[in-house]
Amino acid sequence: MPHADVVPVPQDAIDDFRRDGAVVLRGVLDAGWCRELERGIAALKDNPGRHRADWIRDEATGDHVLFDAAPVPDNPFFASAMTASPLGPIAARMMESPTALAFYVSMFLRSPGTSTPTPWHQDQTYWCAEGRQALSIWTSLDPVPAGTELQFVRGSHLWDRPLAQPFFEHEQLGGVRDDGSGDAVAITDFAASDLHEVIGWPTEPGDVVVFHGMTVHGGSGSLPEGLGRRTLSFQWLGEDIRVTTRPGGCSPDWLPELARYGVEPGDYPWCAMCPRVSADGVVTHQEGRVS
Numbered sequence: 001m002p003h004a005d006v007v008p009v010p011q012d013a014i015d016d017f018r019r020d021g022a023v024v025l026r027g028v029l030d031a032g033w034c035r036e037l038e039r040g041i042a043a044l045k046d047n048p049g050r051h052r053a054d055w056i057r058d059e060a061t062g063d064h065v066l067f068d069a070a071p072v073p074d075n076p077f078f079a080s081a082m083t084a085s086p087l088g089p090i091a092a093r094m095m096e097s098p099t100a101l102a103f104y105v106s107m108f109l110r111s112p113g114t115s116t117p118t119p120w121h122q123d124q125t126y127w128c129a130e131g132r133q134a135l136s137i138w139t140s141l142d143p144v145p146a147g148t149e150l151q152f153v154r155g156s157h158l159w160d161r162p163l164a165q166p167f168f169e170h171e172q173l174g175g176v177r178d179d180g181s182g183d184a185v186a187i188t189d190f191a192a193s194d195l196h197e198v199i200g201w202p203t204e205p206g207d208v209v210v211f212h213g214m215t216v217h218g219g220s221g222s223l224p225e226g227l228g229r230r231t232l233s234f235q236w237l238g239e240d241i242r243v244t245t246r247p248g249g250c251s252p253d254w255l256p257e258l259a260r261y262g263v264e265p266g267d268y269p270w271c272a273m274c275p276r277v278s279a280d281g282v283v284t285h286q287e288g289r290v291s
Contacts, residue, residue, distance in 0.1 A: 002283035007086040009093045017094050021157035021215035024201040025090065028208045033085050034141055040077030041141075041230055044068050044107055051252040056116045064111040069252045071104045071273050078105045078232075079275075087137050087208070087234055088277025094210050095133040097238030099284075101274040103129070104254065106136075110229040115222050119166035120153075120187050123235070124213030126165065128250040128258070129269070133238020134213030141205050141230040148229075149200040150209060151219035153190045157212035161185050165248065190216065237274070243267050 007028060017023045029037070049068050056065035072079045082088060082102035091100035124134050138150060156163075164176045164184040176187065190196045200219065201209065211217060213235075223229060243258060243265050254273075258264075261271035270276055270286045277283050 002083060002285075004084050004088045004277050004281040004283055005086045006089045006281040009090055014094060014096070017210060017212070018096075020152070020154045020199065022152040022154075022199060022209060022211035022217070023094075024203065024207060024209050026207050028086055028090065029139060029206045031206075033081060034205050036077050036081055036085075037139070037141060037232055038230075040075050040081065040105070041107060041109070041232070043075055043077055044070055045109075049074065056114065058116070061115065062111060063114040063116045064109075065114060065116065066107075066109040068107045069104055070107070071254065071257055072102050072275060073273060075105065078234075081105075082234060083275050083277060083283050088236070088283070089279050089281050090208070090210065091135060091137060091234075091236035092238070092277065092279035095135055095236070095238040097133045097240070097279075099239060099276045099278045101237040101241070101270055101276050103127075103235040103237050103269075103274055104252070106233040106235065108229070108231045108233070110223060110231075112228040113223055113225045114228075117222065118150075118218045120163065120190055120216055120218035121166050122156075122163050122214050122216055123233075125162050126246070126251040127213065127235070128243055128245065128253065128255050128265075129213075129237055129241050130244040131238065131241035133240045135236050136211055136213065137234045137236065138209045138211065139205075139207065139232055139234075140203055141232075142228060143205070144203040144229070145224070145227075146202045148222055148224070149202050149219065150217055151191060151198045151200040152211055153216040154197040154199050156196075156216035157214040159185065159214070162214070163187060163216050191219070237269065239268070241269065243269050
C-alpha cells in the first residue's frame with residue numbers, strides 16, 4: 001500500500017493552528033521534494049490548466065502575477081508531493097481529521113520586483129467545499145524575506161461571518177464580488193487596524209505555512225528588485241467536508257471535474273481526483289467513473 005513520508009508535528013503547532021488559524025513549520029520539504037515541485041511548475045507552465053490567468057500584468061511597472069491550478073491526476077509531480085511527501089499527514093493532523101483529501105494545487109508566479117499585493121481574502125469561500133476541516137499548505141521555492149511574507153489575520157477562521165470576496169484580476173483589483181448573501185465582513189487594511197492582529201513569517205525553501213481555509217490572508221507583495229517568487233498552495237479537505245455550490249460561483253470551479261468522477265453536491269469528495277492520506281501516512285485511492 002502506498003505510504004507518504006511522515007514528520008513530527010509538535011502539539012504546540014496544532015494548538016497554535018487551532019487558536020490562530022495559521023502556523024509555520026520549518027524544513028518540512030527537503031531538496032528532493034523542492035526539485036519535484038520545480039518540475040511540477042515547469043509541467044504546468046508547459047501544459048496550462050483551464051483556470052490559468054494573468055492576475056496582474058502591468059506593462060508600465062512590469063508587475064506580473066501568473067495563476068494556475070491543477071487537480072491531482074493532471075500533474076504527476078504535484079501528485080507525488082501530495083501523496084508521498086509529508087504534506088498529507090501534516091494536513092490530517094492539523095485538521096484533527098483521521099485523513100486528508102488531496103483536493104488541488106494552486107500555482108502563483110510573481111515576476112521579480114512585483115509590488116502588487118494579494119488582496120485580503122479567505123480561500124474556502126471560493127471552494128466547492130463546505131465544512132470545518134479544510135486548509136491550505138503554502139510554500140515558496142524562493143526565499144521570502146521579512147516585509148514580503150504572506151500575512152494572516154489571527155483568529156479570523158473563527159469569525160461567525162465570511163469576509164467579502166475580492167477580485168484578483170488586475171482590471172478589477174480592489175473590487176468586491178457580490179455573492180448575493182449580503183452578510184459579509186467588509187474588507188479593510190487589516191495590517192493597519194487596531195482591531196486585528198496580523199501574523200506572518202519569513203521563510204526559506206522547504207518551510208511550509210499551514211492555514212485554515214477560512215483564515216483571512218493577503219500581502220506577499222513588494223518584492224525587492226531582482227527577486228521573483230514561485231509559490232504553491234496545496235489544498236486539503238477533511239472528513240467533514242461535503243461538496244457545495246456557491247451563489248457567486250466557485251473559483252476555481254472543480255464541479256465539472258468532480259462530476260466526471262461521480263461526485264455531486266452533498267457528497268464527500270473522495271474519488272480518483274482526490275486521493276486520501278491518513279495522519280500516519282497511509283494512502284488510499286478511490287476508483288470512480290470518468291464520463
